[in-house]
Amino acid sequence: MQTIICEQPDVFKMTETDMPSVRPGEALVRIKRIGICGTDLHAFKGNQPFFSYPRILGHELSGVVESINGECAHLKAGDAVAFIPYMECGQCIACRHGKTNCCTDMKVLGVHMDGGMREYISVPFSHLIQVEGISLDHAAMIEPLSIGAHAIRRASIRKGETVLVIGAGPIGLGVMALAKQEGAKVIAMDVNEERLAFCREWAGVDVTVNALEGPRDRLSELTGGEFPTAVFDATGNARSMTDAFHYAAHGGKLVYVGLVKADITFNDPEFHKRELTLLGSRNATREDFEHVIRFLEQGNVDLDAYITHRAPFYGMIDRFESWLDPQSKVIKALVEL
Structure with a gap:
């Protein structure tokens, strides 16, 4: 599969990588949309805290489930999904108190571990949310909006x-x-x-x-x-x-x-x-994601206007640096596969 890797600050490379393995409890997802956020921009310029290279960026994601390894009541192959990209340990004091968003051993896709700038990714199906009735464009925007929802809460x-x-x-x-x-x-x-x-x-x-x-x-x-x-x-x-x-x-x-x-x-x-x-206020929880999904289902916000710039996956590298320029007036850029 094709993958975009940030090898070091200011350097992206498109390369062929192996398909990910799918362990028990995980789903294989074909990536369809990748939102570009400040974390990606800072990482590209070498200004992101808690970051190391090389890294596959991308954590504002939507896609379609290809397969599931194990019993999963809330998902099946063919479902459109949004990602909860915060991989918590489930055992630390924060996790035990339901604060999975600030886990002591937090690993965020595209930051502490490889993310979604690739054709396929495998993740725990507990970190996927079915988004029936919400477009793939809008589903990729659920994560940044959930950060706002968590702050409000x-x-x-x-x-x-x-x-x-x-x-x-x-x-x-x-x-x-x-x-x-x-x-x-x-x-x-x-x-x-x-x-x-x-x-x-x-x-x-x-x-x-x-x-x-x-x-x-x-x-x-x-x-x-x-x-x-x-x-x-x-x-x-x-x-x-x-x-x-x-x-x-x-x-x-x-x-x-x-x-x-x-x-x-x-x-x-x-x-x-x-x-x-x-x-x-750090990241978000599933509760925040579900709140945002209900918010979007009510049609109270125009996410098409929020997404101001687009690029195909195979053209992203050429356009990425332009999104750093204030003159480009980017609010949210979206990569399409």
Whole structure:
């Protein structure tokens, strides 16, 4: 089968590899769609934490089941599926408490182990979800949206709450759309006016704020001096993540959805004065995936507009680097097999 390998930073190679073996409890899946996310872009440029080369990238995946090795009540050959790409150990303290998304020995497809930039892959069928009635394009988008769903659940967002989402990339957009679903008033913040316009059009946010134009004063004005009760930072930018402490209400929450390869510091007296709750949000659980599937089945979001760029599998290498250029205005790129 044909496989794309990231051999080292800035180097992809298309090569022939063996078909994967299918152990008991696993399914063989023919890959049909691969979403390109920030992790893939960072890995290609050598900026991804917890990463080693060579690596087959790709964890936003959909495909069709070819065969199953073992008894599986929820899947059969021919089923269209989305992937839960987080391979947990099932035994650590996090797993025992149902927090499989932050397993102490987590291995994510395309990050810690080889992913889906290939024609076929074998994975535990416990990490596949049937997506009848959802297109293969949209099924590959379930994973990034589930990250947003998990962040919203971590923060226990309530109807009527004022929420600030910083960063209008694919993950931030998902947080915005899912916060709106919960009935929150959503403020979107970014440095790019075109992205902020997309937040209004696609996610239906209530108001936008340019992060370069006195954002704290603007947030104070918008909230009557009270500030948002929940702030989500989905930028993966150390400066933004540090500044976010100043945007949350007294008694509010700050949720780091993005990951940065750096230290984050904050002023302790200000943190204590506000009795802020600082939360990390990592990956997602099956519960989050199922929530997103129900969300998509209701037709509440236009994923065709979310997917802005496409490439065939055999043409991806030539186009990949262009997706790194801000001038290309990529929101989500999708590879088709």
